[in-house]
Amino acid sequence: MKTDIILSGVGGQGILSIAAVIGEAAVSNNLYMKQAEVHGMSQRGGDVQSNLRISDSPIASDLIPLGKADLIISLEPMEALRYLPYLSKQGWLVTNSVPFINISNYPAPEQVMAEIDKLPRKIVLDVEKIAKEVGSARTANIVMLGASSPFLGIDYAQIEAGVRYIFGKKGDAIVSLNLKALEAGRKVAETLM
Amino acid sequence: MSKHLFLGDEAIAQGALDAGISGVYAYPGTPSTEITEYIQASTEAAESPIHTRWATNEKTAMEAALGMSYVGKRALVCMKHVGMNVAADAFINAGMTGVNGGLVVVAADDPSMHSSQNEQDSRFYADFAFIPVFEPSNQQEAYDMVRKAFDFSEQFNVPVLFRVTTRLAHSRAGVETAPKKGQNNLSYPENSAQFILLPANARRRFKTILSGIPALSEASEKSEFNVYKEGSDKSLGIIACGIAYNYLMENFAGDCRYPVLKISQYPLPEKLIARIADECDAVLVLEEGYPFVEAKIKGLLGRGIVVKGKLDGTLQRDGELTPDSVGAVLGFAPKSEYAMPDVVQMRPPALCQGCGHRDMYDALNNVLREYENPRVFGDIGCYTLGALPPFRAIHSCVDMGASVTMAKGAADGGHFPAVAVIGDSTFTHSGITGLLDCVNENANVTIVISDNETTAMTGGQDSAGTGKIEAICAGVGVDPAHIRVLEPLKKNMESMMDTIREEINYKGVSVLIPRRECIQTLSRKKRSKK
Incomplete structure (x- = not known):
């Protein structure tokens, strides 16, 4: 198996927290992994992305070639569109529906949605709303991970184990809250697939 | 052996800890910062005396590390590429003094200027200072090569420049570590004049350094990190330096039909380069940063062998390499299925709200x-x-x-x-x-x-x-x-x-x-x- 993923969002939204769980699940599954991150200046509210590659054979490049990503996971809808040149023909886009507007020339949100609607394979969801229903807005990124989970090429049980590992230090209550968030995200994806 | 998921920077840090460093000296700078931060947070630093405090700038860092080397201990210096300009006086004269304890200087270059004001290539500094360069292609090699670099520094009595670029520094992959080495004991230079660069001494030192170059070149020829891979199609030979090797292999799915010379240790291995030039009709050079290797091979007039790269426009001169830019040169045209819609706007970084x-x-x-x-x-x-x-x-x-x-x-x-x-x-x-x-x-x-x-x-x-x-x-x-x-x-x-x-x-x-x-x-x- 081989899954090439682009994670995107705005600096400060925490795309790396999603990558951390996937990475943990991949490594404990004895898969190869490479993950290019963005540090430095862009983290101050600029566009950020991370290339995450998982495979059962060794991976050469840290960067995903154009048109080869199996999945784009985006915490922000306009940022999802920025990386479309990397999406493969059969690839999926999983994105948060709520814009993060910190620039004066942000396009009309309906225009952004219209572009997303054109894609044949996408999951669009309001992760913060779902996270609040689950019990805490802070689990929004895990809801996003849950919605992406059918496309990762990793067993769901392994992703649950990754969540348990990453949040383990924070106690059982936080772990079970995040597992609920993961499940809620996955359910949305399953109804929209 | 144990396996870890390390950023390139973290692999360097752990490699240095396992090589028995007594100190890291650095000023923060993207993409080098995480090396020192990792060492500061390490159990090794908590358990044994390792200097980890940030220096005021790269020059004070470089000099303090040279002082630690003088007393026989191993020291690591870390900076971003432009930090090399600040440290240059100390760095270049450390090339003149040589070392006592192992001294490795990490320069993290930032092609594409993700967080910098230029794309300068640190290999030129090493060339200028007669200092060998180690340039890993992946995270595992970063770990292994740092350890090797400290041994090399002590064996050849030279500082080593350890060059990485942003993508390696800030990309994570699995790394297997090896058993730790203890710190060096205090010891002092055998030759008391070695570090006193008065003109009379410096003239002697310079002769010593010049006479040591063939041994460094020979080490590059034999280095386990400089690898010649046979290929059936001799119409082109490819020299790939550091991380460029990964982009090459990505395009050929690990099976390149052209002969490939992977270079990760400098001074350049002339015999290996002569071999690929002799065997192939033309040579393509893939390297991150400036056309350092390309220019050396081509020489001033560029007559004789055909060298392709950034100087003849085969590759774009500015910006970092990508699997796509390398693929395009080799006939694998990058192909997007979906275009970026026009509604997408630039989102530059900004000062935080409340700053x-x-x-x-x-x-x-x-x-x-x-x-x-x-x-x-x-x-x-x-x-x-x-x-x-x-x-x-x-x-x-x-x-x-x-x-x-x-x-x-x-x-x-x-x-x-x-x-x-x-x-x-x-x-x-x-x-x-x-x-x-x-x-x-x-x-x-x-x-x-x-x-x-x-x-x-x-x-x-x-x-x-x-x-x-x-x-x-x-x-x-x-x-x-x-x-x-x-x-x-x-x-x-x-x-x-x-x-x-x-x-x-x-x-x-x-x-x-x-x-x-x-x-x-x-x-x-x-x-x-x-």
Whole structure:
């Protein structure tokens, strides 16, 4: 198996927290992994992305070639569109529906949605709303991970184990809250697939 | 052996710890910062005495590490590429002295300028200083090569430059570690003249260094990191340096039909290069940064072998390599299935909401509107973002500390008002000497030291001047009556403006210190207290 993923969002939204769980699940599954991150200046509210590659054979490049990503996971809808040149023909886009507007020339949100609607394979969801229903807005990124989970090429049980590992230090209550968030995200994806 | 998921930077850090370093010396700079941070947080540093505190700048870091090497211990120095300019005097003369304990200097280059003001290639410094270079292609090699670099440094009595670029520094992969080595004992150079670069000694040292070059070249020929891979199609031979090797292999799915020479250790292995040139009709050079290897192989006139790369336009001269840019050269045209829609707008970074620099710039802009042609000389840090809307508050950003001295030069040339904006960490890094120049000539400048009590842009490392800024300025000779501390908050706007106006109108050196803790550092402290 081989899954090439682009994670995107705005600096400060925490795309790396999603990558951390996937990475943990991949490594404990004895898969190869490479993950290019963005540090430095862009983290101050600029566009950020991370290339995450998982495979059962060794991976050469840290960067995903154009048109080869199996999945784009985006915490922000306009940022999802920025990386479309990397999406493969059969690839999926999983994105948060709520814009993060910190620039004066942000396009009309309906225009952004219209572009997303054109894609044949996408999951669009309001992760913060779902996270609040689950019990805490802070689990929004895990809801996003849950919605992406059918496309990762990793067993769901392994992703649950990754969540348990990453949040383990924070106690059982936080772990079970995040597992609920993961499940809620996955359910949305399953109804929209 | 145990397996870890390491950033390239973390692999270097763990490799250095496992090589038995007694100290890391560094000034924060993207993409090198995480090396030192990893060592600071390591159990090794907690359990054994390892120097880990940030240095004031890259030059002091380089010199302290050389001192540690002098007494026989292993030392690591880390910096971003432009830090090499600051450390250059010490680095190049460390090439003259050689080492006692192993000395490895990591330079993290930033092609594509993700967080930098240029794309300079650190390999040129090593070439200039007769210092060998190790350039890993992946995270595992980064770990293995750091360990090797320390042994190599001691074996050949030279510092080693360890060159990485952004993508390796900031990409994670699985790394297997090997058993740890203990620290060196104190020992002193056998030849007491080695480190005394008086002309008479230096002339002898230079002969020693020159006579050592063949041994370094021979080591490159035999290096396990420089690998010649056979290929059936001899119409092209490919030389791939460091991380470029990965992009090559990505395109051929690991099975390249052309002969490939992977280079990760310099001085260049001439025999291996001659072999690929002799066997193939043409040579393609893939390297991150400047066409360093390409130019060397091509020579001045470029007659004889056909060399393709960045000099002949085969590859783009600027920006980092990608699997796509390398693939395009090899006939694998990159193909997008979906285009980026036109609605997508640029989203540049910005100062955080609630940041003290914002209030500082608002106050400064409000006052400067009262003057005919104000010029504000900026510097390197978060506050460089003051160049962007809505502030558009600075007119220059060149190098660490240049705000102070450029303001002085403008004032010397008759310009008024000449204002400098510099952060606290940048001020102690390279602004103090410039301020002394201002004081000695009573230059008519207003220096704003926007003090957020941290090195913010790189993630909030300790700042060397915290709690000392006024004392430093007074010590340099600024009249204490014209060292004015402000609290940059909206509610203080009127009083801030009054103070700024008074000091701009004062004919002489004034220092304004708007001081409020970085909100990122503050919230991190609050979280860790919980």
